[in-house]
Amino acid sequence: MYVNFAPHPSEDLGHLFKETPCVNRSTSVRQRRLAVGTHLFREGDAAKYFYKIKSGVLRSTRVLKNGRRQVLSFSLPGDIIGFPNDEHHNTDCDVIAPAEVTLFRRKALANGEESPEMRQLLLLAALREISAMQDHLMVLARKSAIEKVASFLAVLSERTGTSLGNYSTFELPMSRADIADFLGLTIETVSRTFSVLRKSGAIALETSKIVVVLDMDALLDMSQTSD
Amino acid sequence: MYVNFAPHPSEDLGHLFKETPCVNRSTSVRQRRLAVGTHLFREGDAAKYFYKIKSGVLRSTRVLKNGRRQVLSFSLPGDIIGFPNDEHHNTDCDVIAPAEVTLFRRKALANGEESPEMRQLLLLAALREISAMQDHLMVLARKSAIEKVASFLAVLSERTGTSLGNYSTFELPMSRADIADFLGLTIETVSRTFSVLRKSGAIALETSKIVVVLDMDALLDMSQTSD
DNA sequence: CGCGCTTTTGAGATAACTCAATACAGGTGG
């Protein structure tokens, strides 16, 4: 799922999977640890699995003819990814922070070998994905640079932040280039916008990758979140 | 589903629904005819149904706090719409060309009263929707005005065009404002871009709502469709 | 300590926006 811009990223569906007694059934469920740089799958690969992320961060990307790259989503623990169009993946997906993922055989679902609950849960995950993508569409189409970056930081803070007195702090596992390609901006604009947010007092940067949210209300004000 | 930007909009899933023997089961399947302006549902409404479009055109929209509107999708015959986030719709959906839709009770699916095939098909429709939205993300984030409009016209031509000698012609059921709000542009920019495409000889406008594609190759060249 | 890569900052260019005016089309009433 997306970094997520959905109303309630906290109520993820992931835990439901844990309850499913998959091991007693035909689906082979497997765990895997993945180092940074590993590709979970590439565009065009046969889609053999769905993946539930237990830890780490993954990145889904796609490229236009002319080389312009788009980061479609960043995926965090609890997210379920690997929804294919048909038999094949239509994005590249690689690891940007060391990750553990659980694999679910897609075929078992397609063949009806899988439990109905499992199938239902997957549908719910897909519906949630659709909702998250709608939110991201709004961001890309209708928000200014500062609104985009503020939204992005607000969501990351919500999902991965640890509180630090009145403040909240979190690490950005991705580069400025990734953020730019996710938000439909350039590296320079992202960097400049970080500076604006710093100077406004909404955030501070401990390092270029460690953000401290000093004023969440200000950040949310600037993010123009959907009605 | 989206107007669609997906690789193969022709292979829609709709026909599969027809084969499903829903009438013999608990799902009440109903038909409905809808006049222009009718709301199929509104943001916040309880999501009682999924809808399969038999004819006509529908429009899904969402609005930001500050009033900026985004058209999330135009839906054409064969598309399945009404995917909710949870129990509620998160978009407005209204009719922009007289439509016939088939209703499928969502509850029956959630309760497992529905056939496994039905559920599977719905999952496939959702996956297809995700894929289409990914395509549209690329358009919004990474394409210029002319590429956006060219993509849009190419897809509409593909999905609704009738061939006319070497040419292809189709009607735009939506206003320039709708197209602008779909592509993340302004009315003026859309209008100017139509003029550019006219002057380049790629298209002609019979009326402002009736497009003739004179040179599909040129149109596709300008659309920078994803790799 | 120095090298390469990422990030930040600066200055100028440009695509798309805003505001404004004109043209067009469809519908209504005289």
Next chain:
DNA sequence: CCACCTGTATTGAGTTATCTCAAAAGCGCG
């Protein structure tokens, strides 16, 4: 049937947010 009227579409002119190109600063690593 034509003139008017209203909403939509087109065109024009000037502004602006973001991009591009370029340089400097910061950071991690051998």
